[in-house]
């Protein structure tokens with residue numbers, strides 16, 4: 001459904017070049033839900049905008065929904081749906097009218113557009129809101145309306161840019177259900193960007209991890225997690241100035257890999273978390289390092305990301321320009 005090779009985009013900003021995407025290869029099969037995961041500024045939106053013909057690539061080739069991105073952008077546009085981060089509904093318009101007008105832009109007859117629009121309102125829990133103005137809807141309802149607009153012309157492939165950002169946990173979980181049913185009921189292929197690990201984990205068949213404009217890993221959530229062996233030890237020290245000392249102790253545990261410091265948190269990997277935890281607490285105590293928290297757990301997608309990039313995805317606002325460079329302390 002999507003095949004891209006060497007897709008790249010450079011911007012010029014105040015006479016400087018910003019390499020937003022440096023050469024992305026990706027393949028998405030029909031019927032897959034694929035998550036494009038990365039921190040703020042990683043290049044997710046830029047890639048999505050290229051794949052949806054909104055931005056011309058500086059380099060690379062792609063076919064999207066069977067059409068060549070460069071030679072036949074109109075063909076691509078006809079066959080895809082795109083829901084941008086900000087959505088595209090006019091606040092004062094009537095919701096139903098917006099959806100029908102949108103379908104008309106794709107050449108759908110009005111009567112058909114009304115039938116499809118009503119069905120989508122029902123599928124997306126928007127019953128009773130056909131006449132409502134988006135400005136009088138909740139955030140979750142507006143987001144579902146954006147999705148209805150992206151789907152009303154019945155595309156086989158839909159791109160969702162951070163579909164659940166800004167929604168409360170219940171609205172997010174509901175939207176995940178709706179996205180799953182798109183695939184189950186309509187066979188729609190879904191390509192979505194997110195910087196939420198739990199979203200990628202719960203929703204996606206496959207995940208592509210992007211960092212600083214390049215794909216750094218891909219696989220099912222389980223495949224990615226199994227790349228990180230052993231257990232993850234996390235110690236939060238009371239005094240961040242002692243984090244380096246704590247990292248040395250973590251790195252000295254039997255079979256441990258070099259630990260990473262992330263503010264007051266020290267994160268390390270050990271073959272078996274239980275015994276290591278006991279040794280570590282004793283060592284920290286002997287060294288006079290105060291502990292604010294300590295835990296041992298199975299690896300998560302965040303650990304995959306941390307291992308790949310040295311950065312935690314959990315940090316909101318992380319961008320290539322302002323990302324802290326974690327200190328790696330040799331064991």
Ligand SMILES: Nc1ncnc2c1ncn2[C@@H]1O[C@H](COP(=O)(O)OP(=O)(O)OP(=O)(O)O)[C@@H](O)[C@H]1O
Pocket residue numbers: 011012013018019020021038039040041042043044045046047195319320
């Ligand atoms: N029009 C532009 N002009 C200059 N630089 C840009 C432009 N658009 C994006 N960038 C830069 O390209 C990089 C990638 O941005 P992009 O929006 O693709 O990231 P993202 O992963 O989607 O981030 P977010 O999660 O915050 O949406 C960033 O450094 C950004 O500042």
